[in-house]
Amino acid sequence: MGDVEFGRANFSLGLVMMHERANLLDPTxxxxxxxxxxxxxxxxxxVPWQKLITPFQLKVWVCMVVSVCGGVLLYHVFYHIQTTISSSHLLDSDAFMQILASFLSQSLCQYLWLSAGRVFLGFWFLYAFLVTTHYKTSLTSNLAVPFIPPPLDTLExxxxxxxxxxxxxxxxxxxxxxxxxxxxxxxxxxxxxxxxxxxxxxxxxxxxxxxxxxxxxxxxxxxxxxxxxxxxxxxxxxxxxxxxxxxxxWYLPKGAPYLKNFNAVIRRCVEAxxxxxxxxxxxxxxxxxxxxxxxxxxxxxxxxGKNPRLVVFTLNHLQGAFFLFFLGHGCGLLLLLLELLLAPHTSST
The missing domain is CATH 3.40.190.10 (Periplasmic binding protein-like II)
Structure with missing residues (x-):
């Protein structure tokens, strides 16, 4: 800019047009x-281990927990009513495990013979099938194609x-x-x-x-x-x-006689x-x-010999499964230690 202004150059190359510059030089x-x-x-x-919970929103997980608790309660109530008629009994822990097992496509060890209980279990099995199917299909797609949060598009x-x-x-x-x-x-x-x-x-x-x-x-x-x-x-x-x-x-000195020729050539280049x-x-x-x-x-x-289109599951993809594996074993060992510590006190009482 200074070279053009003080006559050391005949014109400048590409520059951003600004009012301050236009006061000193002539733009093309x-x-x-x-x-x-x-x-x-x-x-x-x-994170791969978070894929275990990302298939459902938090509200869905809360609804599922509430539904399991409600299912266990109704299942236990129906069996308690049966005990007044027959001699069959069902522990609270067994009721919980059997209702939870239905989410893993496991059959019940004990069935309700009350008509109301069978209707309840029929709809419960259908509910568990739909929920687990949605979860498994969503989990499979999340493992195969990782979810990437949306990019930034605005200054805000x-x-x-x-x-x-x-x-x-x-x-x-x-x-x-x-x-x-x-x-x-x-x-x-x-x-x-x-x-x-x-x-x-x-x-x-x-x-x-x-x-x-x-x-x-x-x-x-x-x-x-x-x-x-x-x-x-x-x-x-x-x-x-x-x-x-x-x-x-481009910028030229003020009053440059060749400005008109420059503009004509530039317009022809743009139009072509x-x-x-x-x-x-x-x-x-x-x-x-x-x-x-x-x-x-x-x-x-x-x-x-790699195929970029082929998705091969690695330990990184399945870290959530191993996370649950070690978590379950750790909780089991912790409860075992507690039972061993509490066993003498319970036996004495």
Whole structure:
């Protein structure tokens, strides 16, 4: 800008059009329009052991616990009524285990011969079948395809997250917007904004600890580079909300006689679609350079005999099952120790 203003250069290359600059230099007609947005890393999948409870919401789990308690109570009441007619008895613990066993597709050891009890058990078995079927199918899909929380798409969501965020340390148009705006949302954003160079910002975004506020076209290029292998899904996400639209121009000295010729050539390039073509060609160059520097995951999988489309369950997928296994054994051993400690006192009494 200074070289053009003081006559050391005849014109500048692409710069964002601003009123302050237009007071000193003459801008050409615009040839590219962009906007500011932000890029983040997608949220990681949920912890595998939590998949045991994620198929149902908390309200559903509460309703199931209440239904089991109610089922055990009614089952015990029906058997208690039968005891007044016959000699069969049912312990409270047996009633609980038999009702719970129906959720695991186990048959009852004792059946009610009262008509009311049979009606109750018939509907109870149907209820248990439907609930367990929904749970098993949802659990299977959660194990095969991990659930990924929705990405951030608005500035409000970004402010409500625990991510750090910032702009390029060169302090361009996005810096001017946040530092001078009187809009409350931008003022809240400005309080905690950080400044890093472009390379450091992109690296922290990939690490999942940072959100980079920058031009949409530049962030789209980052997406292409990170997702250069078509067999992989990118772990990055560009927000859908765009703000502070900007236009790119060249700047010439005030009163430059060749401004009209520059504008004519730029308009012809825009109308012919050359600007977009050159932009896509430039993207392809960056992506090809990145692929040459880093082998693709698809080539690595082919060399090792892996199939990226095949989901093979590992201990990471089934950690919830082993978690229940060890929890059950631990609770059983703890209760055994308590019974051994309490056995002398109970026998003496």
């Amino acid at each position: 007609t615009m040839y590219f329009m962009d906007a500011v947005t932000f890029i983040t890393a997608k949220s990681p999948p949920s 969501q970004l402010l409500g997250s625990n991510l750090k965020y910032g702009v390029d340390e060169a302090k361009g148009a996005e810096y001017q917007l946040l530092s001078t705006s009187r809009i409350p949302l931008y003022q809240r954003l400005w309080r905690n904004v950080q400044f890093y160079n472009d390379e450091s910002s992109r690296r922290m975004v990939v690490e999942g600890t940072y959100s980079y506020i920058h031009y949409r076209s530049s962030l789209d290029l980052q997406m292409l580079i990170h997702n250069s292998n078509p067999m992989r899904k990118t772990d990055l996400h560009v927000a859908t909300e765009m703000f502070f639209p900007i236009v790119t121009v 679609g050359l600007i977009n073509k050159w932009l896509y060609d430039l993207y392809a160059v960056y992506v090809n350079d990145y692929q040459d520097q880093k082998p693709s995951q698809e080539q690595e999988d082919t060399a090792t």
